[in-house]
Amino acid sequence: MTSSPDHPQPTSLLDLFVSFTLLALQGFGGVLAVVQRELVERKRWLSKEEFIEEWAVAQIMPGPNVVNLALMIGGRYFGLRGALMALAGMLTVPLMVVLMLAVLHAQFAEVPAVMGALRGMAAVSAGMIAATGLKLAGALRKHPLRWWISALLALFCVIFVVLLHLPLAFTLFSLGGIGVTCTYRVLKREHP
Amino acid sequence: MSQAPLHLVLTLGDWINLFAHYLLLSLMSIGGAISTTAEMHRFLVEEHHWLTQAQFNDAIAIAQAAPGPNVLFVALMGWKVGLNTGSYLAAFAGVAVTMLGILIPSTTLTYLAARWGHENRELLGVRAFKQGMAPVVVGLMVSVGIILGSAHRDWQQDWKLWTLSVVAGLLIWRTRIHLLWLLAAGALLGGLQLV
Numbered sequence: 001m002t003s004s005p006d007h008p009q010p011t012s013l014l015d016l017f018v019s020f021t022l023l024a025l026q027g028f029g030g031v032l033a034v035v036q037r038e039l040v041e042r043k044r045w046l047s048k049e050e051f052i053e054e055w056a057v058a059q060i061m062p063g064p065n066v067v068n069l070a071l072m073i074g075g076r077y078f079g080l081r082g083a084l085m086a087l088a089g090m091l092t093v094p095l096m097v098v099l100m101l102a103v104l105h106a107q108f109a110e111v112p113a114v115m116g117a118l119r120g121m122a123a124v125s126a127g128m129i130a131a132t133g134l135k136l137a138g139a140l141r142k143h144p145l146r147w148w149i150s151a152l153l154a155l156f157c158v159i160f161v162v163l164l165h166l167p168l169a170f171t172l173f174s175l176g177g178i179g180v181t182c183t184y185r186v187l188k189r190e191h192p
Numbered sequence: 193m194s195q196a197p198l199h200l201v202l203t204l205g206d207w208i209n210l211f212a213h214y215l216l217l218s219l220m221s222i223g224g225a226i227s228t229t230a231e232m233h234r235f236l237v238e239e240h241h242w243l244t245q246a247q248f249n250d251a252i253a254i255a256q257a258a259p260g261p262n263v264l265f266v267a268l269m270g271w272k273v274g275l276n277t278g279s280y281l282a283a284f285a286g287v288a289v290t291m292l293g294i295l296i297p298s299t300t301l302t303y304l305a306a307r308w309g310h311e312n313r314e315l316l317g318v319r320a321f322k323q324g325m326a327p328v329v330v331g332l333m334v335s336v337g338i339i340l341g342s343a344h345r346d347w348q349q350d351w352k353l354w355t356l357s358v359v360a361g362l363l364i365w366r367t368r369i370h371l372l373w374l375l376a377a378g379a380l381l382g383g384l385q386l387v
Contacts, residue, residue, distance in 0.1 A: 025259045026371050030336065037364070037371055049326075054306075056325030059332070061305055062221045063298025064263035071299055072306040083303055091291075094260025095267055099287070101258050102268055105250065113383045118257045120382025122340070123353045124374050127361030130337025134365050136330045143326055150327040157331025162338050169222050172328065180324030187320055 007044050010077050013085045019043070020070055020089030025097070028125045031066040031090070033132040039073065046073065048139040060172060066090065144186045145179070153179050197244050198276040207289060210242075210273070214266070214293025219301075225263045225294055232269065242273045266294045337361070352387040 010016045019038070027034045032055070039045045046054065054076075058068035067090060074086025108114045140150040153175050160171045202210075213235055217228045229252070236243045243251075251272060255265035267287045274286030312318050341357045360374050381387045 024261060026375065027261070028257070028259050028375060030340070031261050032333070032336075033364075034371060041368065052326045052329050053322035056322055056329050057306055057309060058302065059329065060222070060325070061298065061302040062219050063295070063302055064221070064225050064261055066261045067263060067295065067299065068302040071303055075303060075306060076310070080303070083299075087295075087299065090261060091264075094258070095264060095287070095291075098255055098258040098260060098264045098268060099271060101254050102251075102271060105254055112385065116382035116385050116387075117379040118382065119353065120356065120378035120380070120387050121375050122257075122378075123356040123382075123387065124360040124378035126337055126341035127357035127359070128337075128364050128371065128374070129340060130334055130357075131361040131364040133330055133333030133335075133337060134361075136333060140327060140330060144323060145327070150330075153327035154331035154334070157328050158335045158338070161332065161335035168227060171332075172222070175331075176325050176328045179327050180321050183324030184316065184320035187316055187323075191316075 007047065009045060010043075010082075013078060013081060016074055016078065016082055016085045017089040020074075020086050021093045024090045024094045027066075028121045030125055030129045032069070033125070033129045035066065035069060036132050036136070037128075045077075048136060049142065052136055052139055056176075060176070144183055144190070149182060150179075197247070198241070199278065200242060200273070200276045202242075202273075202277055202282070206240075207285070210270075210286075211289045211293045214290050215297055218294045218297040221294070221298060225266055232266075236269060236273065242276065243269065247272045247276075263294065267291050356381065356387050 010019065023034045023038045024031055026038075036051055040048055040051050054072050055065070055069060058065045058072060061068055067087065070086040070090040071083045075083035078085065137154065140154070141147060143150050157171060157175050160166045160175065161168070217225070217231060220231070221228045233248060237245055237248050248269070251268035252265045255262060255268055258264065267290060270286035270288070270290030271283045272286070273290075274281075274283035309318050309322070341354070347354065356378060360378065363369055363374060364371070378387075
């Protein structure tokens, strides 16, 4: 156990597996928002700030972000075993579901009610992900950078990705680089 | 899945080639496996003809519609490559080969990096990195929501879907209502063709 004891933690490897399975199964179009909702707001295994920090690492490393995030959260509490267990939770049952859907696909692709239901769930997911971004923006108030610098960086990020369609790697390294450099200077000034 | 549009014979060498290719893709997948889709298409559809264009598109569409991490579209590609040889056993082998390939390198690197970062969490550089990325992390999350929300939409025709997205977003932002209720409501409205 390496994390601070001031907030709740997963009680066992099984708890980790079940928690990640349940949240993966709620993620239509994006599990990340569900991770934030369940692990930060409901279970409180992570604070908002910790979640953002872990996600920054999960995002910059190669591989699927939510899989990386699960790995890191599991590893935080139970080391390698925890990492593998969280990973298994995130993938095993959803994998079976997706294979089943592939087998059924030919039959149900024609049914308008099913397609409509998927369309409705996708619309809810889109709102859910944007809302998660807005919630996390609250964490920027405690950030070492001045709030308007953070806000500008976040705004430019949206412009780069949504309007200009720049490659993600470019956005991460350019805006991320500026953010990290500025933060480094502020932290260094505060704690020389 | 009775209609196998291709009839493949895969040698052991082909399986190893498939595995090796996904190991490589894993290392290139900064920003998620979805960012290497173009390269998967080149390899599976154009170069080796292991998947048809329609199968490739289906794999992505089904994985997007299903719950769970988006990376599962990789498993579906492996599944369909295996099915194209005509056996379910090969389909499961395809899933194992592609998923292990796409996961092993990236998860190993991430685990080691996260452990290193945790052991050195007091270092100024580590703290500056983790905190300094925060504004971009927030911006990305909002961007993904906007991109997903505007994927199919022409306002005239789809204003109901937009409204549903915005209402769901507001409820999640401002209340603690469980996500499953909102997803169920979305499924119901869509299933009854109301959105």
